[in-house]
Each structure stands twice: as structure tokens, then as C-alpha cells.
Amino acid sequence: MTDPVGVISTFQTRFGSRHPDVTYVEQAQQAAVGALHAAGMRPDDIDAVVYCMAPTFFMGVSDADQWAVDHVFAAGKPFFRIHTGGSTGGSAVHAALGLLRSRMFRSVLVVGAERLNETADAQEILNLTFDAFYERDMPLSTNTSVALMASRYLQRHGLTERDLARAPVRQRRSALKNPYAHLKGEITVDDVLESPLIAHPLKLYDVCPRSSGSAAMILGDAETIDAFQPRPAFINGFSSVSDTYWLGDRLSDEADLDLGEMEIAAVTARECFGRAGITDPFGEIQVAELYDPYSLIGYLQLEQLGFCAGGEAPRLDAEGTWDLHGGGVAVNPSGGTLCTNPIAITGLVRAIEAANQVMGTAGELQATGVRNTIATAIGGMAQFTNVTLFGDDHRDTQEPTR
Amino acid sequence: MSTEPAARPVLHQELTLSYDYAIGEVAGTFFDGLRDGKILASTCSASDLAYLPPRAYCERSFEPCDGWTEAGEEGVIEASTVVVRGFEGKRPTPVAIAFVRLDGVDSAIANYVDGVDCSDIDAAVASIAPGTRVRVAFAEEREGRITDFSFELLDA
Numbered sequence: 001m002t003d004p005v006g007v008i009s010t011f012q013t014r015f016g017s018r019h020p021d022v023t024y025v026e027q028a029q030q031a032a033v034g035a036l037h038a039a040g041m042r043p044d045d046i047d048a049v050v051y052c053m054a055p056t057f058f059m060g061v062s063d064a065d066q067w068a069v070d071h072v073f074a075a076g077k078p079f080f081r082i083h084t085g086g087s088t089g090g091s092a093v094h095a096a097l098g099l100l101r102s103r104m105f106r107s108v109l110v111v112g113a114e115r116l117n118e119t120a121d122a123q124e125i126l127n128l129t130f131d132a133f134y135e136r137d138m139p140l141s142t143n144t145s146v147a148l149m150a151s152r153y154l155q156r157h158g159l160t161e162r163d164l165a166r167a168p169v170r171q172r173r174s175a176l177k178n179p180y181a182h183l184k185g186e187i188t189v190d191d192v193l194e195s196p197l198i199a200h201p202l203k204l205y206d207v208c209p210r211s212s213g214s215a216a217m218i219l220g221d222a223e224t225i226d227a228f229q230p231r232p233a234f235i236n237g238f239s240s241v242s243d244t245y246w247l248g249d250r251l252s253d254e255a256d257l258d259l260g261e262m263e264i265a266a267v268t269a270r271e272c273f274g275r276a277g278i279t280d281p282f283g284e285i286q287v288a289e290l291y292d293p294y295s296l297i298g299y300l301q302l303e304q305l306g307f308c309a310g311g312e313a314p315r316l317d318a319e320g321t322w323d324l325h326g327g328g329v330a331v332n333p334s335g336g337t338l339c340t341n342p343i344a345i346t347g348l349v350r351a352i353e354a355a356n357q358v359m360g361t362a363g364e365l366q367a368t369g370v371r372n373t374i375a376t377a378i379g380g381m382a383q384f385t386n387v388t389l390f391g392d393d394h395r396d397t398q399e400p401t402r
Numbered sequence: 403m404s405t406e407p408a409a410r411p412v413l414h415q416e417l418t419l420s421y422d423y424a425i426g427e428v429a430g431t432f433f434d435g436l437r438d439g440k441i442l443a444s445t446c447s448a449s450d451l452a453y454l455p456p457r458a459y460c461e462r463s464f465e466p467c468d469g470w471t472e473a474g475e476e477g478v479i480e481a482s483t484v485v486v487r488g489f490e491g492k493r494p495t496p497v498a499i500a501f502v503r504l505d506g507v508d509s510a511i512a513n514y515v516d517g518v519d520c521s522d523i524d525a526a527v528a529s530i531a532p533g534t535r536v537r538v539a540f541a542e543e544r545e546g547r548i549t550d551f552s553f554e555l556l557d558a
Contacts, residue, residue: 020410060417118412123488133429134455137549138499138512139489147483148501155532199485200527244461248454248510251481251501260481 004394005100006225006232007359008107008218009039010352015182015213015340017117024059027214028113029071035109035216036073039228043073046218047105051081052092052112054344057125059115072111072216085129086291087240088112089215089347090377090386094238096219107220114342116210129380131245139199140247143207145381146294147199148251152260153296154201157311161201165192166317167295168205168338174324175335177364182211182340192295208293208341215345217352233358236372237276237389241268247381262297264385265304265376272387273306277395278372281306285389287330287357287373289350293337301376302331305387324367333357333365347377351388358390428458431470433546441473441538441551443507454504454511474505476537476556482515482530484523496520498530502553504538514552529555 011034013019019027036042049072053065061067065081068074080099082092089112096108116122126141154160166189175184187205195204225232243257243264244250250259257263269281278284288307292298299313307329308316316322322331332338334353337346354375356362375388425433428444432455435442444456449463452471459466482500489495498518501510516539520526530536536553544550 020412060415124490127489131455132423133425133433134548135512137492137547138514139485139492139495139497140499140512141488143488144483144485144499147485148481148499151481151483151527152532197486197523198488199483200523246455246509248480248501248503248512252503252508252510253480254503254508 001396003101003103004222004225004234005097005219006229006234006394007355007390008220008224008229008232009035010217010355011035011038012180012215012349012352013213014180015211015342017182017210017212019115019212024061024064024113024115025068025071027115028068028111031113031214031216032072032109032111035111035218039218041218041228046073046077046107046109048078048080048099048108049074050092050096050099050108050110051079052088052110052344052348053081053083054085054088054114055125057119057128058122058343059118068113072109084384085379086293086343087347087377087379087384087386088343089345089349089351090291090375090388091240091384092348093217093219093351093388094240094386097235097238100219100221103221107218107224109216109218110348111214111216112345112348113214114344115212116343117212122210142293142381143202144199145247146296147202148247149260149262150201150296152251152258153300156260159311159314162189162193163314164201164206164295164299165189166314167292167298168192170317170322171332171335171338174333175339178334180213180340181335182209184335184339202294206295208337208339211340211342213342213345215348215352217348217355231359233355233390233392234394235388236391236395237272237278238387239268239271239275240384240386241271242384243382245380245383259382261310262300262304262382264382265301266306268385268387269305272389276389276391278389282308282328285329285372285374286370287333287354287367289334289336289354289373289375290332291337291347291350291376291378292332293341295338297378298332298336298338324365330367333362333367347375347386350375350377354388355390358392428456432456436550437544437546439540439544441504442470443473445469445471451508452506453509454507471506473507476535477502477504477507479530479532479534479536480510481532482527484518484520484526486523496523496526498526500530500536500553502536513548516552516554518555
């Protein structure tokens with residue numbers, strides 16, 4: 001029998017390119033205050049703080065989590081910084097889950113902020129993630145790595161760049177109803193195809209924006225849930241999996257887990273769904289908030305997580321299967337990462353959106369009949385993946401099966 | 403689309419940092435090989451795997467890599483792209499790059515693909531599609547750096 005852990009409250013700011021009205025830490029504070037207000041809590045009601053912070057080069061203040069301690073009301077409490085690149089926010093939720101389920105603490109604030117446009121050197125910073133001796137002399141970045149992945153995926157399944165272009169069309173339209181989303185609007189497949197080429201087959205509209213903003217989630221044990229939240233989202237499944245740093249070990253027919261298909265996501269989902277007792281994701285999960293910074297990446301996850309067969313996700317998109325209303329599974333009704341990517345907290349925003357759907361607080365994004373939702377996050381060059389499953393009731397989790 | 407808030411003053415700073423990364427024995431052996439016109443892969447007798455980039459330790463067998471082998475002069479493209487935008491200080495774009503698994507090696511290594519006509523991007527991409535065979539081309543002047551070699555199409 002596991003202890004219940006539930007989401008008490010969530011908060012996110014409006015995301016955009018820049019927020020010149022506040023500093024980085026003031027923006028983090030907006031999220032901490034917002035989540036506390038939403039929960040009806042004061043800082044003394046929080047036992048520990050988990051802080052989301054990805055590469056510090058983006059904002060140019062080394063280890064700015066230290067700068068943020070006061071602003072997120074962590075002084076006098078345990079404070080843990082989490083950093084797994086783009087999966088930071090998902091890893092942070094898992095860290096909070098562990099702190100609560102171990103009974104070390106009763107309530108945990110997960111909070112963070114991001115700003116990616118205060119430097120003009122973002123691609124160079126991302127290039128620094130690559131191996132200094134063997135890879136950094138090449139134009140390798142997240143953009144070009146995903147282009148390399150796409151070359152394998154499209155060829156294997158006989159798909160084209162046109163097939164990938166439906167994801168931003170659907171999601172920017174969905175984001176029109178999300179007051180927090182960065183990019184939103186009506187665009188067409190042709191608009192995507194005619195947007196500037198970045199690295200074949202990726203065009204500008206296949207790629208997420210660099211977003212600024214902040215977000216927070218408060219999680220609690222049974223006692224905290226009783227005191228503060230009559231309708232929590234329970235965490236009923238979780239899994240995090242890491243893979244080799246070496247892209248060349250994964251971009252090969254000899255790979256243990258092929259990056260071209262992002263097979264690591266299948267391993268991660270199996271473990272999460274095993275814990276949650278989910279055997280038919282398409283039938284049992286109503287909303288999927290997937291970490292999809294590129295059009296390719298959402299489709300790969302739908303296939304690897306078992307929502308459809310390999311190579312089928314783009315075609316099913318054309319049929320409306322991933323639509324919020326009238327589809328089979330609502331995929332990224334928020335607009336997803338394609339519309340908003342504040343790297344350090346993107347995984348947290350996915351978790352917030354998935355939890356809100358269970359709590360019935362998703363506003364115009366709300367799906368109907370929601371019992372189970374998932375949030376994913378991906379970090380490094382798909383080197384870290386995690387999946388979190390939220391449910392409307394605490395369902396005793398099972399042992400994972402690998 | 404997004405709306406941009408009104409401009410407010412910013413504090414401008416420029417940071418200049420420099421590093422001297424220790425190369426170590428394994429990468430040092432590899433780069434010495436490049437100088438001699440050889441691509442050396444580390445091997446593990448326990449797993450029978452040959453690695454590029456070379457490794458000190460084979461995490462699959464839980465044993466140290468205990469040998470070296472010279473990679474084949476040809477290999478197969480496993481993933482490729484033509485990079486068009488987004489990089490300063492590398493080769494001028496558009497430029498072709500690929501991960502190539504050289505003959506006799508179990509993992510792929512990245513480098514530029516020379517001799518690709520990038521005036522037509524679609525044709526360029528088709529010419530370097532996964533599965534295409536390429537050969538290694540060494541620079542005439544070598545400095546013990548990964549850019550001492552690149553790939554070129556067999557019919558180039």
C-alpha cells in the first residue's frame with residue numbers, strides 16, 4: 001500500500017519572449033506566491049522546496065537557485081535544486097513525490113522560472129552541451145539533433161516533412177484558448193512548410209519558441225490534502241529513465257534504444273503505466289501533455305507510449321484523433337511545448353496542465369470525463385525522459401515491471 | 403502571436419571564459435591516430451564491441467576497453483541533415499552533417515559530409531539519406547582535432 005500524494009495547487013505566469021517588468025527571481029516569486037494563494041496556504045505551511053533550474057548559461061547567473069531562495073520562501077527550510085535539462089520540471093515533481101512518499105515531509109513546493117532571451121547566444125550555449133573533443137566542432141544543437149532523428153524516422157516510415165507539419169497547426173490553434181501560451185494562432189500546413197528552414201526537415205514552425213515565465217506546484221500528503229484540497233490530482237504512476245550521452249550509440253541500427261524512434265520513451269512509459277495499472281493507454285488516459293519542443297517529438301511519444309503504432313501518429317492527427325473535442329485522446333490541449341518552452345520549467349508546466357485537467361481547473365482547455373492524465377518531460381538530447389500519471393483517485397500503485 | 407511588453411532598460415554584460423580541457427589517455431590516443439591518418443576505435447574483448455568515439459570503459463560488459471582497432475575507411479550514414487541556420491563560428495551554412503557507422507565499428511560518429519551540393523536542399527538531403535555509404539577523407543594539414551577528417555560521398 002503506497003501513501004497518497006496529491007497536487008494541492010498550481011500556478012503559471014503568462015509566457016512570452018521577455019518579461020522586462022521583473023527580474024528572474026521576482027518572476028520565480030510570482031509563481032511561489034501564486035501557488036500558495038491558490039492553495040490557501042502561507043509559507044509556513046510548506047515543509048520543503050524543490051527548485052527547477054536548467055543550464056545557468058541561458059540567464060548568465062551561475063546557480064541562480066541561490067539567488068532565488070528568499071523569493072520562493074525557502075529560507076529556514078530544506079531546498080533542493082533539480083537539473084536534468086529539459087526534463088527538469090518532471091524530475092522535480094518526482095523528487096517532490098519521493099520526499100512526500102518517504103514521509104520526510106508533508107508538503108512540498110515545486111517552483112522555478114526561466115528566461116531564454118536575455119542572451120543572444122542560445123544556440124552556442126546549447127552547442128556547449130555536446131562533447132568538447134568529438135562533437136562541439138560540428139553544428140550540433142537540439143535543433144540539429146532532432147533533424148538527425150527525423151532523418152531516420154521519416155525514412156523508416158515513408159513519411160515526409162508535410163506529415164510532421166500538422167502538429168504545430170493543431171497546437172497553435174489549441175493555444176488560442178490558453179491564456180498562458182507563448183505562440184498561438186491559426187496557421188496552415190503550408191505556412192509551416194514555407195517557414196524558414198532551420199535544419200532539414202525542421203522549419204521554424206516545427207520548432208518551439210524560447211520562452212520566459214515561471215510556474216509552481218504544491219504537492220502534499222494525505223493530511224495536507226485533507227486540510228487544503230478537496231479535489232486533488234493524485235500521482236498514481238511515475239517513471240524516469242536515462243540513456244547514454246553518446247548520440248552515435250543511439251543513432252544507429254546497432255543501438256540498444258534507437259533515438260530515431262525515441263525508444264527510451266517506451267521503456268519509461270512501460271514502467272510508469274505498470275505502476276499505475278494502465279494496460280490500454282488510448283482507452284484509459286483522456287489527456288496527454290507531452291514534452292514536444294519539435295513537431296516530431298510529440299508524434300514519437302504517442303507511438304512509443306503505446307497510444308498508436310509506429311509511424312501512425314501523424315496520420316491519426318489528420319483524422320482528428322488527438323483533438324481536445326471529438327478526438328480519442330486530447331494531446332497537448334494547452335498548445336504544448338511547441339507553443340511555449342521555458343526549458344527549466346517546461347516539464348513542470350506539462351505536469352501542471354495534466355493535473356489541472358484532473359482537478360477540473362483547466363478552464364477553456366478542460367476535457368470531459370477525465371480520470372487519468374499524463375505529463376512527460378525530456379532532457380538532454382532525449383537522454384532523460386520521464387512520465388507522470390495523474391488520477392482523480394488514489395489508486396494503489398503496483399511494482400514496476402521492466 | 404505573442405505580444406512584446408514595452409522595452410525597459412537592461413544591464414548589458416559580456417562574459418569571456420576560457421578553459422583548458424584535459425584530453426586524457428583515450429582521447430589522446432584517438433587524436434594521435436588522426437594525426438597519422440587513422441581513425442582508432444577502442445575495443446572491449448568482453449563485449450566484442452568497438453566504440454567511436456573511443457571509451458575507456460565498456461558499460462555494457464562492466465569491463466575496461468582493452469584494445470584499439472583501426473576503423474574502416476568507409477561506412478554507412480545512420481542519420482543526416484543539412485544545417486541551414488543558427489550557427490556562427492562553425493563551417494558556413496548550408497552544410498551537411500551526418501552520424502556515420504564506420505565499417506568494423508558498433509557506434510556512429512559525427513562529422514561534416516563534404517562534396518554535397520547544397521544549392522538544392524532536397525536533392526542534397528536525398529544524397530546523404532540514412533543507408534548511404536561514405537568514405538573518410540583526411541585533411542592534408544592535421545592538428546589532432548576532430549576536424550582532421552570528414553566524410554565524402556563514394557561517387558564524389
